[in-house]
Amino acid sequence: MSKNWVWVPGRQKYLILYHHSQDHQVLLTKLRRVKADVEEVEVKDRDHQAALLSYLSIQKMGTYLYGFLPETMIHSIAYVVKEAGFTDDDMQMCAPGDKHRPVFCAHCHAVFFVEPGDEITCPECRCFLEVSDNWSVFHQAYLGSYSFKEGET
Numbered sequence: 001m002s003k004n005w006v007w008v009p010g011r012q013k014y015l016i017l018y019h020h021s022q023d024h025q026v027l028l029t030k031l032r033r034v035k036a037d038v039e040e041v042e043v044k045d046r047d048h049q050a051a052l053l054s055y056l057s058i059q060k061m062g063t064y065l066y067g068f069l070p071e072t073m074i075h076s077i078a079y080v081v082k083e084a085g086f087t088d089d090d091m092q093m094c095a096p097g098d099k100h101r102p103v104f105c106a107h108c109h110a111v112f113f114v115e116p117g118d119e120i121t122c123p124e125c126r127c128f129l130e131v132s133d134n135w136s137v138f139h140q141a142y143l144g145s146y147s148f149k150e151g152e153t
């Protein structure tokens with residue numbers, strides 16, 4: 001199971017199943033940028049499956065589904081999605097986990113995902129960053145602010 005999603009362009013509509021709303025914000029920003037028809041569905045728990053199945057069954061052909069779900073839910077939900085008629089070409093599931101989060105680089109404005117840890121290096125500009133708990137609505141990511149390593153001034 002992948003931790004990160006892959007962009008699939010050119011679909012009529014995109015459907016996002018999520019459990020933690022922050023997991024798919026980077027994708028959502030991208031979909032809005034290309035003005036895609038997008039719908040978000042919160043999957044609360046496994047009891048949700050019957051309602052989910054009937055909802056998924058009425059989706060139009062050509063709809064692409066992204067699932068951002070915890071490891072514990074992902075297999076049962078993927079089963080429901082396939083029951084509703086989605087094939088492997090129409091869907092992808094990823095389990096970002098609680099620890100995988102998008103970070104916005106204050107220096108070069110790149111958005112990327114990080115594993116846990118307070119200090120990281122930006123993959124774009126190689127800047128040393130400190131990840132804050134400030135969620136940026138504009139960038140749809142946590143703010144990573146420039147941090148001086150010890151000994152540097």
Ligand SMILES: [Zn+2]
Nearest residue numbers: 105108122125
């Ligand atoms: Zn950067």
